[in-house]
Amino acid sequence: MTDNDPSAAPDTGRAALRADCGNCFGLCCVALTLTVSADFAIDKDAGRPCPNLQDDFRCGIHTRLRPKGFSGCTVYDCFGAGQKVSQETYAGQDWRSSPDTAQQMFQVFPVVRQLHELLWYLTEALTLPAAASLHPEIRRALEATERHSGGSPEALAELDVAAHRSGISELLLRTSALVRASSPRRRKRDHRGADLIGARLKGADLRGADLRGAYLIAADLSGADLRLADLIGADFRDADLTGADLTGSLFLTQAQLNAARGDAATRLPSPLTRPAHWS
Structure with a gap:
């Protein structure tokens, strides 16, 4: 599907x-x-x-x-x-x-x-x-x-x-x-299971963050750095990933990307593909 x-x-x-x-x-x-x-x-x-x-x-x-x-x-x-x-x-x-x-x-x-x-x-x-x-x-x-x-x-x-x-x-x-732990960012943000619905995280440095199971519905993550962030089970429905860097992020799935919005500037891990409906 x-x-x-x-x-x-x-x-x-x-x-x-x-x-x-x-x-x-x-x-x-x-x-x-x-x-x-x-x-x-x-x-x-x-x-x-x-x-x-x-x-x-x-x-x-x-x-x-x-x-x-x-x-x-x-x-x-x-x-x-x-x-x-x-x-x-x-x-x-x-x-x-x-x-x-x-x-x-x-x-x-x-x-x-x-x-x-x-x-x-x-x-x-x-x-x-x-x-x-x-x-x-x-x-x-x-x-x-x-x-x-x-x-x-x-x-x-x-x-x-x-x-x-x-x-x-x-x-x-x-x-x-x-x-x-290998992330260069000293302070790793713990957002595990957090309610970040509609959060304004444009350009945020989220390297090495724990976003496991976080609710990121309609969040603005445009230009955010999500390298080495744990994204397992994170809800990206209608999240804005335009220009975001997801290379090296952990446990991201195609379904999560399909639920989000992105563009040609969004950087993805190699096993995943850019959804056809992205701009």
């Missing part, structure tokens, strides 16, 4: 964690709940196909999602869970031709999506030299997560993904602390 071209991003070992809608059975268009809002033009219960989903599992308004009131679809990222569940977990057996699998498939999809998001973060963590002392532990966590994601439908449906995620979150926190 992204309007970016994943093939444009350099391959950093995370190619399988990028959405491939052509090999998915439209799972995000069925399994998820939609609520009328600025992001979605309709209400839709989980398990009910979106009316825009065609018989070939493609979106009938893909090129017109934003003007049609479905900007939320252009933000959502399954981290490759859609094609994994469709082609591997269920071996190409779709929910339309095998309706007896539908309910379980829709239950499994968000579990694999969470596991793939964790794989995205762990893969990045292994590229960070400042966290080299944690790399053996990170690698073990990554291998365990990969095993879970490749499990049977029954195993995935029963997995306590919250418990698994909790342990990895603690590991990523330690990783973040090691990396951010």
